[in-house]
Amino acid sequence: MAESMCRTLRDGSLEGEQAPALTIKDITASPFGFHVFSHVLSQLSSFILASKSQSRGIVIVAFSRSPSFYVDLLKRRGIDVNSSHKWIQILDCYSDPLGWKYQLMGSGNCMDVSHETPSNLSRVCKDVKDLDKLYSMILELGKGLVGQGKDRFSVAIDSINEMLRHASTPTVAGLLSNLRSHEQISSIFWLLHSDLHEVKVTSALEYLSSVVASVEPLHQTASGKRGDLENLSLLEQNIGKGKLQVRFKRRNGRVRVVVSLFLLFSHSFFFGRVWWDLLPLIMKR
Amino acid sequence: MIMEDAEAPHHMLLLRNFMSQGLVQNQPLLYASPAKDPRGFLGTLPCPSSSKDEKSRNHDTEQEKGLRIAWQYKKYFSENIDDHKDSKQEFCNDFDLRKPLERHFYSGQRVDCVSIKDSPNPATLHDRCATFLAQFPRNDGSFSCMGRIAIQSLCAPQCELSNMDWDILSFIRSLKSMLRSANAVAIITFPPSLLSPSFCKRWQHMADVLLSVKAIPDEDKELGKLLTGYQDMVGFLNVHKIARINTQVPMILEATTFSIKLQKRRFIVLECLNQAPIDGSSGTSYGTSGGCSGSSKSGALDF
Numbered sequence: 001m002a003e004s005m006c007r008t009l010r011d012g013s014l015e016g017e018q019a020p021a022l023t024i025k026d027i028t029a030s031p032f033g034f035h036v037f038s039h040v041l042s043q044l045s046s047f048i049l050a051s052k053s054q055s056r057g058i059v060i061v062a063f064s065r066s067p068s069f070y071v072d073l074l075k076r077r078g079i080d081v082n083s084s085h086k087w088i089q090i091l092d093c094y095s096d097p098l099g100w101k102y103q104l105m106g107s108g109n110c111m112d113v114s115h116e117t118p119s120n121l122s123r124v125c126k127d128v129k130d131l132d133k134l135y136s137m138i139l140e141l142g143k144g145l146v147g148q149g150k151d152r153f154s155v156a157i158d159s160i161n162e163m164l165r166h167a168s169t170p171t172v173a174g175l176l177s178n179l180r181s182h183e184q185i186s187s188i189f190w191l192l193h194s195d196l197h198e199v200k201v202t203s204a205l206e207y208l209s210s211v212v213a214s215v216e217p218l219h220q221t222a223s224g225k226r227g228d229l230e231n232l233s234l235l236e237q238n239i240g241k242g243k244l245q246v247r248f249k250r251r252n253g254r255v256r257v258v259v260s261l262f263l264l265f266s267h268s269f270f271f272g273r274v275w276w277d278l279l280p281l282i283m284k285r
Numbered sequence: 286m287i288m289e290d291a292e293a294p295h296h297m298l299l300l301r302n303f304m305s306q307g308l309v310q311n312q313p314l315l316y317a318s319p320a321k322d323p324r325g326f327l328g329t330l331p332c333p334s335s336s337k338d339e340k341s342r343n344h345d346t347e348q349e350k351g352l353r354i355a356w357q358y359k360k361y362f363s364e365n366i367d368d369h370k371d372s373k374q375e376f377c378n379d380f381d382l383r384k385p386l387e388r389h390f391y392s393g394q395r396v397d398c399v400s401i402k403d404s405p406n407p408a409t410l411h412d413r414c415a416t417f418l419a420q421f422p423r424n425d426g427s428f429s430c431m432g433r434i435a436i437q438s439l440c441a442p443q444c445e446l447s448n449m450d451w452d453i454l455s456f457i458r459s460l461k462s463m464l465r466s467a468n469a470v471a472i473i474t475f476p477p478s479l480l481s482p483s484f485c486k487r488w489q490h491m492a493d494v495l496l497s498v499k500a501i502p503d504e505d506k507e508l509g510k511l512l513t514g515y516q517d518m519v520g521f522l523n524v525h526k527i528a529r530i531n532t533q534v535p536m537i538l539e540a541t542t543f544s545i546k547l548q549k550r551r552f553i554v555l556e557c558l559n560q561a562p563i564d565g566s567s568g569t570s571y572g573t574s575g576g577c578s579g580s581s582k583s584g585a586l587d588f
Contacts, residue, residue: 170443173443175446176443202289247292
C-alpha cells in the first residue's frame with residue numbers, strides 16, 4: 001500500500017547510510033502528483049508530531065505553492081499549527097525566486113509583499129539559481145529546528161521541475177545527493193512532473209532515489225487528449241482515480257514493487273488493492 | 286565495463302571483489318568514484334575467505350566455471366605471475382563480505398583515490414590514470430608489477446562529467462590505449478539508463494569485456510517457481526562480451542546469464558541460471574541440470 005512509502009520516510013536511515021529519498025512522479029494523463037505529495041507531507045507531519053518518526057522536524061522547500069498554502073493544508077488535515085514553528089520551516093522559493101521584487105523594492109517602486117505566513121515559519125530565498133546557497137539555507141533552517149546534535153530532520157521539495165528550470169541537472173543532482181549524505185537528514189522526498197523533462201533527467205532523479213512512486217492512469221489510452229480534459233475538470237473538483245506504483249530499492253539489493261489503486265475525493269486519498277476495498281472507506285465519509 | 290542497474294547496487298559487489306583481489310596481491314590500485322571522499326569505500330572491502338571456510342562449502346564445478354568465466358580477463362595475468370618467494374597470498378576469488386579487509390592492505394601509497402564529483406572535465410581523471418599507469422610499463426615478458434584501476438559510476442548524475450558525452454568517450458578511448466601499453470586492467474561501471482541510447486551503444490562498444498547486473502524483484506512468487514534457489518538470489522549477471530585480442534576466433538560461452546547469490550550472507554556465488562526452456566504444452570517446467578544459454582534471458586527474466 002502507499003502507506004509503506006510513508007513508513008519508509010518515517011523510519012529514516014541508519015548510521016552511516018544515505019537517507020531514504022522518495023521521488024513522486026506523475027504524468028499529464030494522471031496529474032495527481034501534488035495530491036500524493038501533500039498526502040505524504042501530512043502523513044509525515046503527523047508522525048513527527050506524535051514523535052513516531054526518526055526525524056524531529058521538516059523543512060519544506062516551496063517552489064510551486066506559497067508557504068501559507070502549506071499552513072492551510074496542514075490545518076485542514078487537523079494538524080496543530082500553533083506550535084508549528086518548532087517542527088516545521090518553509091523555505092519560500094515561491095514569492096520571489098529570482099529576487100526581482102526585492103530589487104524593485106529597493107528602488108522604491110513596489111509595495112512590500114506582505115507575507116500572510118508568520119515570519120518565524122518561513123524564510124524567503126531570493127536566488128534559487130545558487131544551489132550552494134539553497135543547500136546552506138536548508139541546513140540552517142533544519143538545524144534551527146533540531147539543533148546541532150544527533151537529531152535529524154526531513155526535507156520536502158515540492159517541485160523539482162522548478163529547480164531544474166533554474167539550474168542544471170548535475171547541480172540539482174549534486175544538491176540532492178549532498179542532502180542524502182548529510183548526517184542530520186533523516187529522509188527526503190520530492191515531486192517531479194516527468195512529462196516536462198527528457199527521459200534522461202527523470203532517470204537521473206530515479207537513480208538518486210531509494211523509492212519511486214509513479215502516479216499512473218488506470219488505463220493507458222491511445223490518445224490521451226480526451227482523458228486529459230476529463231481529468232482536468234474532475235481535478236478542479238478534487239476528484240480523481242488512478243494507480244500508484246511504488247518501487248522500493250531494498251537493502252538486500254532486491255526491488256519491491258507495490259501497486260495500489262487510489263481514489264481522490266475532496267482532498268482525501270483512499271488507497272486499496274481493488275476497488276471494492278475502497279467503498280467502505282468512502283461510505284464512512 | 287559493467288552496466289549498472291539503477292535499482293540495485295550489485296556492481297559494488299563486483300567492484301569490491303576486484304579491488305580486494307588486487308590489494309591482497311600487493312597490486313597498486315587507483316579508485317575513482319563520485320563520492321566526496323572515496324577513501325571511505327575502502328573500509329567496506331572484503332577479506333579473502335579463509336581456507337577452512339572454503340572446504341566447508343560445496344563448490345561444484347558448475348559454480349567454479351561461472352566464476353572463471355566472469356573473471357576471465359584475470360586469466361591472462363594469473364598464468365604469468367612469477368612465484369615470488371615472499372608472496373603469502375594465493376590468487377583468490379573468494380571473499381568474505383562480512384569481514385573487512387585488513388587496514389594494512391590499503392593504507393599507504395598503494396591506493397590512490399580520486400573523486401570525480403567536482404571535476405569540470407575528465408582531464409584530472411585522465412592525468413591521474415596516466416601517472417598511475419606510468420608505474421607499470423609493459424616491457425617484453427616482464428610481469429613484475431601490475432596495477433588495477435576501478436572507476437565507479439562514471440556518468441553519475443551529480444557529476445558535471447555526466448553532461449560531457451564526447452569528452453568522456455575520448456577519455457575511455459584514451460584509457461584503453463594507455464592500458465595496451467601498461468601491465469594493468471581497469472573496470473569502469475556506469476548506469477546505462479543515464480546515457481542517451483546512442484552513447485550507451487558507444488560505451489558498450491568501447492568495452493573489451495562487457496558485463497551487466499540486474500536487480501531481482503522481491504517476493505515474486507512466479508519467479509520463485511521458475512528459478513531454483515530464488516530465496517538466496519540477489520540479482521543477475523549477464524556476460525555480453527568477452528575480450529578477444531589479437532585473434533579472430535570468437536569465444537562461445539556455454540552460458541551468459543548467471544545468478545548472483547549470497548551464501549550465508551557472506552560469500553558471493555555466481556551460478557549458471559538453470560532453467561529448461563518453457564514448454565507451452567506441458568506448462569512451466571524447470572530443471573536443475575543442463576544449463577541453457579540465451580533462451581533463458583527473455584521471458585522469465587522480463588519484469
